[in-house]
Amino acid sequence: MKRERSFAKTMLSAALVCAFGAAAPAFAQTSQTLVIEPDQGFTSIYNLISAAKSTIDMTMYELQDTTAQNLLCTAASNGVKVRVILDVNDEKSNNTSAYDQLKDCGVSVVWAWTKYEATHQKTITIDGATANAQTAIMTANLTSRYYSTTRDFAVIENNATDIAAIEATFAKDYAHDSVTPSDGADLVWSPTNSQTSLLDIINNAKTSLLVENEEMSDSAIVSALEKAAEKGVSVTVVMTNDDNEYSSEFNALTKDGVKISTYPDNDTALYIHAKAIVADYGTSSAVAFVGSENFSSASLTENRELGLTTTNASVLQQLESTMSSDYSGGTPW
Structure with a gap:
């Protein structure tokens, strides 16, 4: 590593039956919160992981953060279904320690599909099939040695249409299967759009x-x-x-x-x-x-x-x- 638009879309239960299947859960109100680094630290990201009740799906280019890794292991030990995709083409050496720890503690961790030049995405989604679903879309990797000096942002949101699109794409990427991601309400994907x-x-x-x-x-x-x-x-x-x-x-x-x-x-x-x-x-x-x-x-x-x-x-x-x-x-x- 080198070192809403919500558009006021109505959240009908059928809004995203989409090509991927299940309807998106409805929310009373959508929200977005900006996390600013290094000013605010990663507590809000750790809290997001800790708040998961049923599932955590994470795609991460680089993972070298023992706090985050331990929280993922704790979630798995508490019965949360935790799945993680880690980049392999660029960052295998940096990710191997986390990969091994997560695999040993019951997290379903896989190396990213080598079809992509790199899996540079940084996203954490919790409880994706429920009304309490949230996702963090980040510019930052979970690499703690850079936290104190690096300008990064994350948006934590609960937009049902976005979350359904992210989860559907995650499932395909996790299985190393081809997919054209849905743009959801406001998503920007590579290598498509x-x-x-x-x-x-x-x-x-x-x-x-x-x-x-x-x-x-x-x-x-x-x-x-x-x-x-x-x-x-x-x-x-x-x-x-x-x-x-x-x-x-x-x-x-x-x-x-x-x-x-x-x-x-x-x-x-x-x-x-x-x-x-x-x-x-x-x-x-x-x-x-x-x-x-x-x-x-x-x-x-x-x-x-x-x-x-x-x-x-x-x-x-x-x-x-x-x-x-x-x-x-x-x-x-």
Whole structure:
């Protein structure tokens, strides 16, 4: 590792009988909560795991967090059906200790399908077939050594349509079976719809784009950001400067009016691992993206990844505030 939009959709019980089968459970009210790292710590993620009554389904690119691993084992010992998918193509060496522990304690853990370049998704879903279902869609891996210095986000939600789509895709990925994931209410999947979804956000922006990402090599994304700036959209990018790896992209972006702020890649600086976009903040068309997708061709077209778009006012405000502060704290390119 380098280091809602809910659209007010009615939650009818038949809303997601969909191609995958079971109807989604109905909720009285959908909610989304943003978790901001390193500011808030991972207590809310640990609490989510501990709250499971019947099932936990986790897909994780990298798992090196003894607290999370022990909680998964405790859940399994308490009769919760725990299933975990861990990346193998990139992170087998880092994941083997967790894999062995989980297997020994009764968790149903499998290596990810090698069909994907990497399984870079970071998602935890609990009690998916019940009215108490929740899911965390994260930019962060469960890798505790990075927690104190890394900017990451997670959205914890209970949207029934999203959860049913995530669970159906998880079942196929767990079985190493082909699937075209449902977009649910607002999901952004790789390798199916992520590049189109992210380009739609960028291309449709009218006033502003605020971006954090770990990578900046996908030519379609870079071109779209340049064109947005050229047409008068205020485009702001915050990243870690990893030995000038993206200097050519940064130079092209700034030439077209994009404002870029970077942090040094060292042990004391804030590391920008988040993958997030806030578009048109403060307007009626404001929308944000949070997910595991980096701005690289592999991440968007070859990996298994998951994110979501949201129009939740609280999530938008917190993202905008945090990312704007990050921009101010970095060094202009």
